[in-house]
Amino acid sequence: MALTAMAALLASCSGHDSSSAGDPSPPSASAKPNILFIVLDDLGVDQMTSYGYGGAVPPRTPNLTAIAQAGVQFRNAWAMPTCTPTRATFFTGRYPSRTNVLNALVATDLANSAPSPYEMTLPKLLKTQGYTNALVGKMHLTGSDLNAAFNLPYGYDSMWKLGWDHFDGFLDGAPYNIDTRAGLTTKGPDVDSGPYKCGFIPSTRIDAANGADAGACYFADGNCAQISIGGDVTTPGRSCMERGGILDPGQSCQATPPSYVDFTAQNGYYSGRWVRSTANGDGHVIPASDPSSRGYRSILETDRALAWAAQQPADQPWMLTVGYSGIHTPLQLPPVSLIAEGTPGRNDNLVCSPLADSENTPVLTQVTDLIDNHLITNLMIEAMDRKIGDLLVGLRLARYNDDGTLDYRPEQTDTVVVVVGDNGTYVNSVKFTAPGSFDPKRAKASPYQTGVWVPLLVAGPMIASPGREVPHMVGSVDLYRLFADIAGSDVDAAIPAERPVDAQPMLAYLTDAGQASIRSTNFTEMGTNLRASGTADEQYPCVVPAANNVCTTLFPQKGICLAQGGIWYGDNLSSETSGLPAAGYNNCCQVQAYRSAQGESTTFLPTATKALTDGTYKLVRVARNQCEPAMGTADPGAYSYSATGYDIRDELYRIDTAAPAPLLDRDGSELVAIAAPPLDTSSLSGAQQQAYARLSSEMDQHDAVASYNLDYDTLHCPGDGNRDMVVDQKDVDNWRELSRLNGGQSSWYDFNHDGRTDAADLAIIEKNLGRSCSPAASSAAARPPERG
Structure with a gap:
C-alpha cells in the first residue's frame, strides 16, 4: 500500500x-x-x-x-x-x-x-x-x-x-536455571543443588521433609511479611515467590533478612x-x-x-x-x-514434589516428567x-x-x-x-x-x-x-x-x-557459529534424551545442559556420568563411543542443516561430523572429529499445512532413500524428479553463499570488517575502536578468528588496503560447512 x-x-x-x-x-x-x-x-x-x-x-x-x-x-x-x-x-x-x-x-x-x-x-x-x-x-x-x-x-x-x-x-x-534452593544458601552450594525443583518451598502436604506451611517472606527492598496457609494462600512459598520474595520457612520476620537469604541468585522466570x-x-x-x-x-x-x-x-x-x-x-x-480457575494444573504443586519424580523407576520418571x-x-x-x-x-x-x-x-x-x-x-x-x-x-x-x-x-x-x-x-x-x-x-x-x-x-x-x-520457495538453515581457533578442548558435550539422544556442544555450561533436559558429559561430572575421566569429554565422538559401550544410542546435532520447499515438496540437506578412528576400536577418549570431511545427506519429503492433521516430514516418510546428493530419483514420478532438480539446484546456491561468507574474512575479502566490499580507512578506524574496547577481545575485526582484535588483524587490513571485493564470488562452488 x-x-x-x-x-x-x-x-x-x-x-x-x-x-x-x-x-x-x-x-x-x-x-x-x-x-x-x-x-x-x-x-x-x-x-x-x-x-x-x-x-x-x-x-x-x-x-x-x-x-x-x-x-x-x-x-x-x-x-x-x-x-x-x-x-x-x-x-x-x-x-x-x-x-x-x-x-x-x-x-x-x-x-x-x-x-x-x-x-x-x-x-x-x-x-x-x-x-x-x-x-x-x-x-x-x-x-x-x-x-x-x-x-x-x-x-x-x-x-x-x-x-x-x-x-x-x-x-x-x-x-537462568531455577534456583532449587528457593533463595536459601543453607540448601546447597549452587542453584542446582537444592530440593525445590520449582524454585519455591512447597507445603508440607506436598513435601513433608522440606516443605513449609508458614514463614517470613523477605523482600529485596528490606520489607518482610508473615505468610501462612489461609485465604488465597495455599502454598506460602509459591505466594512469596510470586510477590518477588524469599520465604524463610517456619520463621518470624526479623529487622534484617538472615544472611542465608540470597537475593543475588537468579531464579528462572x-x-x-x-x-x-x-x-x-x-x-x-x-x-x-x-x-x-x-x-x-x-x-x-x-x-x-x-x-x-x-x-x-x-x-x-x-x-x-x-x-x-x-x-x-x-x-x-x-x-x-x-x-x-478452570485450567488444569492451576493449583497443582505436585510437579514440585520429589514424589513426582517416581524415584528408582526410570520409565515412570520419564512419563511423569513429560x-x-x-x-x-x-x-x-x-x-x-x-x-x-x-x-x-x-x-x-x-x-x-x-x-x-x-x-x-x-x-x-x-x-x-x-x-x-x-x-x-x-x-x-x-x-x-x-x-x-x-x-x-x-x-x-x-x-x-x-x-x-x-x-x-x-x-x-x-x-x-x-x-x-x-x-x-x-x-x-x-x-x-x-x-x-x-x-x-x-x-x-x-x-x-x-x-x-x-x-x-x-x-x-x-x-x-x-x-x-x-515466494516460489521458502528456506531455513542452521549452522555452527564461528569459534576461536584452538578452543576444541573447551567444547563440552550434552546429550538430550528426549531429542533422540542428540549430542551437541552448543551448551557451554553444565547448568544450561541440565535446563534443556540434557545429560552433561563435560567437566564437573554428575552421578549419571561418573565413569568418565575427571575432566569429562570435549566432543560427541567420545560420547558416542562411551555410550555405545553402555548399549546406548547417540545421534549428533548436525553441524549444518538447510531446508527448502516449493510448498509441496521439501528438500532437507544435513551435514554431520564423522568420527575417527572407526567406532569400537579405541578407548572413548581417543576419538575426535574426522579431518577429512562431513557426512552430507539429502532428504526429500512431501509436506502440507492442513488442519487438523498436517503432512509432516517424519522419520521414514522420505520419498526416496536418504543419501549423499544428488539423490537417485529414478523411482519417483516426473513431477517429483523435476521438483527435486529445482530444489537441489537452489540448495546448491545456498551452499555456495554459506561457503563464501564463512571464508569472507580469511579468503574472499580479508580486512573488510564492515562488509562494504572494500578495504579502506573506515576499516582502520573501526579496528582502532574495537581493539581498545573489551580488552581487544573478539569482534567483527578479528579476521584470523583467534578471539583477539589485535595487531595481527590490523596487519591484514593494511596488507589489503584499497582492495575491492566482487560480490560475484558468492556464487563460488560450495564446500562442506564449518565443523563445530
Missing part, C-alpha cells in the same frame, strides 16, 4: 469511546502507524488452536486467537531452527549464511557470529522515517557477559549500537538480571537483587513495555518490540493470578497470552469486555500488531497427540516442520477482509521488508546493491485478500 493511501486510511478511522482507561484511543492522522512486534520464544504452531492444532489438551490462548480473528493468520510461515538466527533475520533481512549468525549465541562463540553493528538494521532503517525504536524483554541478538565478555565488544551498549533507542531486557538466550540502555547508550545492569528485577517475567516484560510507550509523544511514530521469554526452558509454574512439562507449558502459554491482552489494553489498542474477553478492533487504531514465534517448540513441550501430532524428535534445532513452522499473526488498520488466513509461504526474513514498507522506507534505496537483502515483500497479503503467492 502506498504511504499516502495508508495515511488516508488511518485518518479516516474512528475509535471507541475512550472515556474509560482501558478503551482504545482514536488514531491520529499521522501517515506513519506505530508498530507493535511481539516475539514468542520456542512456541510453534503445534500449540495453537487458532491453527487447528494444540494436541489433546491445548493451552488457553483467547487473546492470541482474538488477534488472529481481527487480522490475518499466516498458515505457512517458517523461521530458522533456533533463536538467534531467526531474530537476526527479523532485523537484518538476511539469511543466516549471509551474516554468519548461524546458531544461538553462546559464551564461546566469536562476535563474528553476532549481528554486526555495520548492518542497516531495521531500527536504523526506521529512524530514517522518523521512528523511535524500543526493545523490551528477550531478544538474544548478542553475546552475554559470561566468560569475561569474550564476545560482547560493546558491552551493555550492544543493543544501542544495533540501533535501538531504548533497550530494557536480557542479553542472554534464556532465563522469577528473578534475573536486566540490562538497560537509553537513546544515549548508558548501558548498565540491573541486578537480580534489585526490587524491580523480581517478579514473573511475562509481567515485567509487559509492564516495562507499557512504561516506555507511555513516555512517547503523541506525534512520534514508534516501533516497540516485546520479546516474551515464555516458553523457553526452564519450564516454571507461572503466577496463579494469571491462570483461569506430563509435568506439558502441564507447565500450557500454564506458561496461558499466562503469556493474558499479559499480551494486558499489553494491548495498556496501549489503548483494545479493552476487556465484562466477561474478560478481549474487544480488539484494529481498524480503529493507528498501530500494526505482529506476533510471531522464533522457532518451533522445544522437544519436551511439543504437542505430539492429535490434533496436529507433531514430532518432538524433530522439533526446535531441526529443519523439519515441527522445528521451523511458526505462528504469524498480523492485525492493523490496513487489513483487507480481517479474519482470514494467508496460505502462501513467508519466511522470518520477510518481516524486515514488511516493517520497512509499513514505515514507508525504501529498502532497495537504503541497502547496497552489491549486498541485497533476502526479504521478500508481504505487505500486499495484508491489503489485498486476493494477492497471489509472492
